[in-house]
Amino acid sequence: MTVIDDTNVFLPDLWSTHATFSPEKDALICGDERRSWGDFDKNMSRIAHALINRGIGRGDKVAVLVSNNIEAVEIIYGVVRAGACVVPLSGLLTAEQLAVLIDDCDASFLIATESYLDRITEIRGKLPKIAPENFVAADFTADGWLDFESFLGHAADTMPTVTYRLEDDFNIIYSSGTTGLPKGIVQTHRARQHWSYSNALELRFHRNAVAMTTTSLYSNGTWLMMLPILFVGGTLVIMPEFSPKALLETAVAHKVTHTFMVPTQFIVTLDHPEFDNYDLSQLETVLCAGSPLRPDTKAEVLKRLTPNLTELYGCSEGFGSMCNPDMHAVKPGSVGKPVLGFDLKIFDDDGNELPRDEVGEICGYGAGMMKEYYKRDDLTEAITVRDRHGRSFLRSGDIGRIDQDGYLYIMDRKKDxxxxxxxxxxxxxxxxxxxxxxxxxxxxxxxxxxxxxxxxxxxxxxxxxxxxxxxxxxxxxxxxxxxxxxxxxxxxxxxxxxxxxxxxxxxxxxxxxxx
Missing domain, CATH: 3.30.300.30 (ANL, C-terminal domain)
Structure with missing residues (x-):
């Protein structure tokens, strides 16, 4: 009996398809540097093969400490293409904090850019899980580091023969640590596929879209631009560093259609003295996330920047709601309805589901949820509450209510x-x-x-x-x-x-x- 393959298309496969059929199209832009889809795909494959040749694959964790540039994107998703789990780490962390997280995630391989060199040198003796030959320098040369070209060697630039599984770990993203030591959020291929297509649909990405990142590549929020634009085969513009003037100039120069900003970026950009000199009419979607926009800032954004504002409420653990452009006037103050593929409910402190308009903790469920907090069963259990159907909803730590029409309102952080x-x-x-x-x-x-x-x-x-x-x-x-x-x-x-x-x-x- 002939059995047809399981035709689930994983993200590394999909990226390869874009490269095959649109090899000359721009995939990545950063400053004056450009990378076509064809070259982007080959570079991811070379990185993947170089890792595989060193025995890195399913179950292995690769710590990635990189600046905002084209090579960083290739490294992050080259690790994924090898079948390993990528662990991007924050550039805001101290040496000691990095030592804790690199040890916590059990990384056996590390790739870093020069901006991290001093910190890794300081803690290298505290990283026994990484063999001496597994420290790779992405953009520098130094004693004790394998330079990037030597790491790549003669690695093939063709798609590696790797069998991906939906339940495989795609990445570990560490929480921002607003309430204590960061926790390792494990997201699978299933979750990241859902993240890609749900946000692509909700935010109206398309193959001719040009998305711009304004935040660090290691941040989960930045992936709101990266994954959907790569999913549809568009073009990603990477800002090396944010400033209001750089954002305005970059958006105009590259005819950016989609971008993501956090509230403080909106505030300082709108306050820039030359703001009104820039024509931003090509913006199709501007996403705000991280924390809610103040009403006065939101009014200014809609009036002066774009009417195409979408507000996202969510958490890195994996659920959220969106207030799309058509909702602002209908439900002012709301953060909209659940993102495609998610369910939201309000629970009290005892785990009881509350009716509409009653205030309690916002909890969510859906295909984009994390698998677990890495090696923290206690915290995974603490964040979980089950509804009457036995489904595992995740607690947000935020207080809110859902009105009679199904719109979510955030009151505040529970701890605030x-x-x-x-x-x-x-x-x-x-x-x-x-x-x-x-x-x-x-x-x-x-x-x-x-x-x-x-x-x-x-x-x-x-x-x-x-x-x-x-x-x-x-x-x-x-x-x-x-x-x-x-x-x-x-x-x-x-x-x-x-x-x-x-x-x-x-x-x-x-x-x-x-x-």
């Missing part, structure tokens, strides 16, 4: 909620009001100790040029806030600590007041 005199206060509500003040560029609100009320809201403000005192801002805000929401004061800051996606790390801001 302020309890003052018995009242539950959501910082996001206060931030929305203070953000409307003309002297406020950005604001975040935290809870600080109070002798009578237990804790009280304090506003931390990044002001526009010339502001030296916050007395007027405090009075202005408290005149507009409910009595229970009123802030005890406001302090000026030059910047806020942020994670890779621009989300304010409130834990770092709170700690000095509570210790």
């Amino acid at each position: 909620m302020i309890i003052s005199g018995g009242f539950n206060i959501f910082p996001a509500d206060i931030e929305a009001i203070i953000g409307e003040h003309p002297d406020v560029l950005d604001v975040t609100v935290i809870g600080v100790p109070h002798e009578k009320w237990g804790e009280t809201p304090l506003a931390l403000v990044i002001g526009r040029d010339g502001i030296e005192d916050t007395t007027e801002i405090v009075k202005w805000a408290n005149d507009r806030l409910a009595k229970s929401q009123r802030i005890s004061g406001a302090e000026l800051r030059v910047e806020f600590p942020r994670n890779a996606l621009g989300k304010v790390v409130k834990r770092e801001l709170r700690d000095p007041y509570w210790t």
